[in-house]
Amino acid sequence: MATLELINLSKRYGKSVWGAKDISLKVDNGEFIVFLGPSGCGKTTTLRMIAGLEEVTEGTILIDNNDVTYLEPRKREVSMVFQSYAVWPHMTVYENIAFPLKLRKLPEKEIDNIVQEVSEMVKIQEYLKRYPRQLSGGQRQRVALARALAVKPKIFLMDEPLSNLDAKLRIKMRTELKAIHNKTGATTIFVTHDQSEALSMADRIVIMKDGNIEQVGTPDEVYFDSENVFVAGFIGTPPTNFFRMNIKNEGDKIVFYNEELKFSLSDKIKQLLKNYNKDEIILGIRPESFKIVSKDEAIFSRDILVVEPQGSHQIIAIEIGEQIIKIVSPSFPKYSSGETIHISFDEERVMLFDIETEKRIRE
């Protein structure tokens, strides 16, 4: 178990392509960190630099406060699990797990103990004599996991380890992986582009875009307290609804308006905007922050465009100008398309962003 620190870490491919730019991050001992972001944002590049599989262009990597930036991979004491399992086909499950331990010249008895221990942990004890081709994808991934666990690495690096599994198994393995992490307490960096995987597994999520870190925070922080428009739009299904609004002061209220909507918000919002001197703003409202209310309480009313029942809740789409807005509402009462609904929203949950920088406006 170990701490990890990345200091201004960058990777440039050729002259101008940045795989990762100026990444700084401190990871505590035992933390489960998830790198999340769209394809090509630099998750894998950063992970591979930590593993020593990718040369660093600039910056420093510290493991337990030791500089490992130029240390060869096997001396870093990290284990990596890949999407493609990468188990050796000509070895049995037992041999796959034991092989790295044999390389380390551990006594047979100790190797056997470790193989039993980790195979029990990932629930593959009964397959130890089989070859990988005799296993399902999920079982093969467990073998890869067991092999990585067996060497008791300081840091666990996982690159989309669940993405080759079918949807149901993925969700099951998520829970199991998290349980294994709780048991081993190993510092883990897990790469995914699946936000639901990230939200359900991470202690903290590192949200990346174009090689940069956009926000680092707990699942609740990145969801409820998004740092900018990109994060608010990336996290959440359906994502945050955004409105470009004009703003003006009217007495103790602040009025938000555009061609479609007009409403005023309270003192608290006015206070929040006291140093904001632009007359346009981006308002972000999460689908579940809207409320369907009586006509008297409504901020605006619209006809329903489409209802998408989800079992546990329903997603209601309305049109505001040319924009489609999604509202998450409890399963009951049922609504149907064409019906007029009256809508309000939870002012406490509104997110305000600078019209130019798209950064969150904070007090």
Ligand SMILES: Nc1ncnc2c1ncn2[C@@H]1O[C@H](COP(=O)(O)OP(=O)(O)OP(=O)(O)O)[C@@H](O)[C@H]1O
């Ligand atoms: N060997 C390479 N040569 C040139 N450019 C590369 C190389 N490897 C990665 N890149 C570029 O670096 C950027 C980051 O790639 P990276 O693989 O880290 O993204 P990612 O976030 O892991 O994406 P994905 O989710 O698709 O795996 C991309 O623009 C990619 O095209």
